Amino acid sequence: MGKRIDVKDLNVFYGDFKAVEGVSMTVEPRSVTAFIGPSGCGKSTFLRTLNRMHEVIPGGHVQGKVMLDDEDLYAPGVDPVAVRRTVGMVFQRPNPFPTMSIRDNVIAGLRLNGVKNKKVLDQKVEESLQGANLWNEVKDRLNKPGAGLSGGQQQRLCIARAIAVEPQVLLMDEPCSALDPISTLAIEDLIGKLKEQYTIVIVTHNMQQAARVSDKTAFFNLEATGKPGNLIEMDDTQQIFNNPSKKATEDYISGRFG
Amino acid sequence: MSLDVKDIPASEAGDLGGIDHGKSGIRVLKNNIATVLIWAAFLIALIPLVWILWTVLSKGLSTILTVTWWQKDQSGVGAPGFDTNVRGARHAIIGTLEIAAATSVIAIPIAVMTAIYLVEYGRGKLARGVSFMVDILSGVPSIVAGLFIYAVWVTFFGWKLNAFCSSLALVLLMVPVVCRSTEEMLKLVPNELREASYALGVPKWKTIVKVVLPTSFSGIVTGSLLGFARVAGETAPLLILAQYTQFLNYNLFSGNMAALPTLINVNVPNMAGDQVSADRVWGAACTLILLVLVINLLGRLIGRLTRVKS
Ligand SMILES: Nc1ncnc2c1ncn2[C@@H]1O[C@H](COP(=O)(O)OP(=O)(O)O)[C@@H](O)[C@H]1O
Ligand SMILES: [Mg+2]
Numbered sequence A: 001m002g003k004r005i006d007v008k009d010l011n012v013f014y015g016d017f018k019a020v021e022g023v024s025m026t027v028e029p030r031s032v033t034a035f036i037g038p039s040g041c042g043k044s045t046f047l048r049t050l051n052r053m054h055e056v057i058p059g060g061h062v063q064g065k066v067m068l069d070d071e072d073l074y075a076p077g078v079d080p081v082a083v084r085r086t087v088g089m090v091f092q093r094p095n096p097f098p099t100m101s102i103r104d105n106v107i108a109g110l111r112l113n114g115v116k117n118k119k120v121l122d123q124k125v126e127e128s129l130q131g132a133n134l135w136n137e138v139k140d141r142l143n144k145p146g147a148g149l150s151g152g153q154q155q156r157l158c159i160a161r162a163i164a165v166e167p168q169v170l171l172m173d174e175p176c177s178a179l180d181p182i183s184t185l186a187i188e189d190l191i192g193k194l195k196e197q198y199t200i201v202i203v204t205h206n207m208q209q210a211a212r213v214s215d216k217t218a219f220f221n222l223e224a225t226g227k228p229g230n231l232i233e234m235d236d237t238q239q240i241f242n243n244p245s246k247k248a249t250e251d252y253i254s255g256r257f258g
Numbered sequence B: 001m002s003l004d005v006k007d008i009p010a011s012e013a014g015d016l017g018g019i020d021h022g023k024s025g026i027r028v029l030k031n032n033i034a035t036v037l038i039w040a041a042f043l044i045a046l047i048p049l050v051w052i053l054w055t056v057l058s059k060g061l062s063t064i065l066t067v068t069w070w071q072k073d074q075s076g077v078g079a080p081g082f083d084t085n086v087r088g089a090r091h092a093i094i095g096t097l098e099i100a101a102a103t104s105v106i107a108i109p110i111a112v113m114t115a116i117y118l119v120e121y122g123r124g125k126l127a128r129g130v131s132f133m134v135d136i137l138s139g140v141p142s143i144v145a146g147l148f149i150y151a152v153w154v155t156f157f158g159w160k161l162n163a164f165c166s167s168l169a170l171v172l173l174m175v176p177v178v179c180r181s182t183e184e185m186l187k188l189v190p191n192e193l194r195e196a197s198y199a200l201g202v203p204k205w206k207t208i209v210k211v212v213l214p215t216s217f218s219g220i221v222t223g224s225l226l227g228f229a230r231v232a233g234e235t236a237p238l239l240i241l242a243q244y245t246q247f248l249n250y251n252l253f254s255g256n257m258a259a260l261p262t263l264i265n266v267n268v269p270n271m272a273g274d275q276v277s278a279d280r281v282w283g284a285a286c287t288l289i290l291l292v293l294v295i296n297l298l299g300r301l302i303g304r305l306t307r308v309k310s
Helices: A043-049 A080-086 A102-106 A108-112 A118-131 A151-164 A181-194 A207-213 A237-242 A247-253 B010-016 B021-064 B067-071 B090-121 B124-139 B142-156 B163-188 B191-199 B204-232 B236-241 B260-270 B275-306
Strands: A005-014 A017-027 A032-036 A060-068 A087-090 A169-173 A199-203 A216-222 A229-236
Touching: A005 A043, A017 A043, A032 A043, A032 A207, A043 A060, A043 A169, A043 A199, A043 A229, A080 A087, A080 B191, A087 A151, A087 B191, A102 A108, A102 A118, A102 A151, A108 A118, A108 A151, A108 B204, A118 A151, A151 A169, A151 A181, A151 B191, A181 A199, A181 A207, A207 A237, A216 A237, A216 A247, A229 A237, A229 A247, A237 A247, B021 B067, B021 B275, B067 B090, B090 B124, B090 B163, B090 B204, B090 B260, B090 B275, B124 B163, B142 B163, B142 B236, B163 B204, B163 B236, B191 B204, B204 B275, B236 B260, B260 B275
Parallel strands: A017 A229, A032 A199, A032 A216, A087 A169, A169 A199
Antiparallel strands: A005 A017, A005 A060, A216 A229
């Protein structure tokens, strides 16, 4: 499990507005890649093109190529719905389904895609919650509403929900920015464990977090508001934080930015 | 340079950013005036409401507190002045409920689907057109809705009027009400939930059916019941379309059927000289108010009980 992502010359648009320009990068399978950069430089926008979630927004479209191993995500005839089953996503604010219990949240993706076998589902609930380091905390209240959990637990529930559909890649858009430090640590531990199975791409505003969890770091920037964002450089995380090759990167990580 | 507060005369202390009691006094005064005005407006608005309720209850309560009122229809009713029996309103109560129920069965699916289209799918010209039509529909006077159905049913097709015609006219009035309230409820569903579902590889229509609708279910039910209550009390189309009868009739599609508004309408001409007619009028009015009140409360209760906490 865990596939390689290959992006070539990707431009992303909202209608006529070009939000991201000319991004090429390779993400190795079963690694953690962090996206850092100032607000509005297109990190979320670019991340969402990796599972075609940007198409949910009216006018959202891309030019360029995104390969998942040797599959072109944007080839004609590729169903974006199928892409999202292979490339899962975790959002900034924990968003469990409020009408569903913890158990139903975990298996929502399977259920809504037609899996009915109770044995399979029960097994998947435990497996996914174990995988999200949440099982021990919720195993006695699987039928309680997911919204009753703490923020950090909700976010791990969302991760359990995402991995229950057995994706190859997991995208995370600032998954800890709404969480307290202890919950953040729990998620970071979890990311370390998940990368044995999944290719993980995480957007973060927290530089220490990028340094702690990621193997590679990509720095995005934009020249001015209204201009498209660019990928400035991408390298081993050690390298980016200790010895970046571009001045803009150095300015940003040393806080001499803007 | 350091200033010690004790050294400054009191009059200057205010200028240095201390608490300025003069201005705050004016603000408190304004606040009090506004409070008094708002309470006065509230009480003035309350006067007609209390007056109506008092009139209807004082004149009609004794009638509706009898068992006959709920059990019997008006069969055997005699000429005004010679009939000393108030008799019952069961035929009219059943008629009103059946007509409103048939209206709801048709109107709610149309309204909810229109709202889903407008909120979840609608873009561009078609959506703006549909939204505009809903606006127009909600502005149509109820008597015009009745006339329209009459024109189609009787003048155009040459069919015989029945109670279902009233339902059809009321559908025109109910659809915009339920559509607008459902739209509001759908808009309240956070986009994050839709995105969470899409990100699991769930198609859009399934996301709407399994995530969006359940999340807004309680609001949609409340809105629908409020729509039901509104058409149950609606009168004008019935004046044109409903054929009053003194007998209980369960069949919407054949024969005449009474409703509470038409029961009132039939008895009003005699109420000045005949206490029994007057009792029927106020009894029916009282029943109608009670009905609408109960359905409103029911709607709110269901809304409260099924509300999703997030
Ligand atoms: N839904 C949207 N519609 C139009 N423009 C958008 C939308 N979302 C983001 N943008 C624009 O795209 C650019 C990149 O935004 P975003 O990807 O959210 O940046 P980041 O995640 O790095 O803070 C910004 O200029 C933003 O205004
Ligand atoms: Mg973002």
